[in-house]
Amino acid sequence: MIYTPTFSIKELPEDYVTRKFYSLGHNPTYHKNNGSYNCGCPICHEGKSWGKKSRCWWLPEQNLIYCFNCGRGYTPYNWIKEAGNLTYQDIKKEVLGGEYNIVNLDKEDDELIDEELIEDVFGVPYDSVNLLEFLDGSSDSVINKAVKYLKERGLDSAVNRPDKIYLSHKDYTHRDRIIFPFFDFIGRIPFYQSRAFGGTDNEVMEQVRYLSKVGAEKSVFNLDKVSGDIDDIYVFEGPIDACFMKNGVAVAGVSVGDKQDLTDLQRSQLAAFTLTHRIVWVLDSQILDKTSEEKTHKLLAQGECVFIWPKEIGEKYKDFNEWAKGEGLNEIPVDIVKTNVKCGLADSMK
Ligand SMILES: [Zn+2]
Structure with missing residues (x-):
């Protein structure tokens, strides 16, 4: 031929x-x-x-x-x-x-x-820059302000933070907000959430604390960070708290309390771990947050595992970011959390 x-x-x-x-x-x-x-x-x-x-x-x-x-x-x-x-x-x-x-x-x-x-x-706006490349400063004042915000919250050194945290100047919806990418297992970004930090003069936009990627199905945050060396996966509501705990992932503002709140994509992403890991929900302090206490009961009633804040810590701090900051830590040790997990109704809070 x-x-x-x-x-x-x-x-x-x-x-x-x-x-x-x-x-x-x-x-x-x-x-x-x-x-x-x-x-x-x-x-x-x-x-x-x-x-x-x-x-x-x-x-x-x-x-x-x-x-x-x-x-x-x-x-x-x-x-x-x-x-x-x-x-x-x-x-x-x-x-x-x-x-x-x-x-x-x-x-x-x-x-x-x-x-x-x-x-x-x-997966992120086309002109996005990685803020973590500018920890030593930039000639761009908005980038500097965003980096300052990340440092104030300890996100520059948090043990489980994503490798990239973005900022776009041009995106119509998300411009001059901090963009948290939700990396999946192979490093793609099917979803992201942006957070206001005072980067714009637009009062309305600044009041909307979190915004989701337009038209995208929510995925699980930090999937690329999950390691097989720790038997638990810790499911937080917000991405920032998940940065302070090894194997911390997040589902982004679902009104948890019911697994049905998750998207199909999130459910299938978490299901991939069920053979190798125990899934543990980590909510805000049940002592300081009534809603969190209600959600905890609901999850336990469904047979789920939940981190129960120990009294002396849960009275002092409302979430993991506060806890880490208050104690000057870049990581909440896995052992503290692991020893305070309850699973199912038999274990339910008294
Ligand atoms: Zn070039």
């Missing part, structure tokens, strides 16, 4: 793009967990952070190369053309010179990837 190689700029062969990404990008790395690659951007050189940060990503599954520093998305063809200073003919020659099997769609394509697509790919 005679095979005639053809050339399509819409679908350059993945290994061709990967090879160009490695030869043109600075210090390229492969990320096995989600099949992506990143490098220092050869187009913008990433300003002052050149050589230190790698903010340019090649996402084969999305057929997209995106640089968080330029803030631009490219089709692989456009990127190779620009980064390699190559012409259409050059690229065509290189591709056809290799042994590639591609479809024929012989047409130029200069369009930029749009913002919504980037958000689909990364």
Whole structure:
């Protein structure tokens, strides 16, 4: 059979793009967990952070190369053309010179990837920056204010905080709020919650403490942090409290008291752990919060396991963030919680 190689700029062969990404990008790395690659951007050189940060990503599954520093998305063809200073003919020659099997769609394509697509790919607004990269300060006053807030709450050093906490200046709904990404098992962000911290002059928006990602089903926070070394998973209501406890996850503002409050996605995500871990609910102090006490009874009646705040601690602090801060800790030890868990009605609070 005679095979005639053809050339399509819409679908350059993945290994061709990967090879160009490695030869043109600075210090390229492969990320096995989600099949992506990143490098220092050869187009913008990433300003002052050149050589230190790698903010340019090649996402084969999305057929997209995106640089968080330029803030631009490219089709692989456009990127190779620009980064390699190559012409259409050059690229065509290189591709056809290799042994590639591609479809024929012989047409130029200069369009930029749009913002919504980037958000689909990364899960957070397209212009988001990771606040944890600016703990030593930034020239941006809103970022500095957000970092100050994170530090005041001890989130910069909390043992179980996510690897990234974002801020976007441009998102219509979530701009200048702190964005907590809900990473799943493989590092995607199906859901996020943003929190007001005084980053805007918009009084109405500032009064809405938490906002959810628009149109997304709630997922479980911190799934990528769950370890097999601890037999329990601690399910908090809010993401901030979950940052102070190993194996702490959160379900984001459900009116807990009933497992039915969880979304289908959350239920299936938690169900994945039931063979390997005991699921323990951790609510606010039952001593200081009447609603929390009611929810505890409800959960126990359903056979669930719940952390019962010891009197001397539960009288003093209303949640884990306060507790950690009050005691100058970046972690509430697992043992304290583990020894104060009750499961089911037989164990119910007297
Ligand atoms: Zn760039």
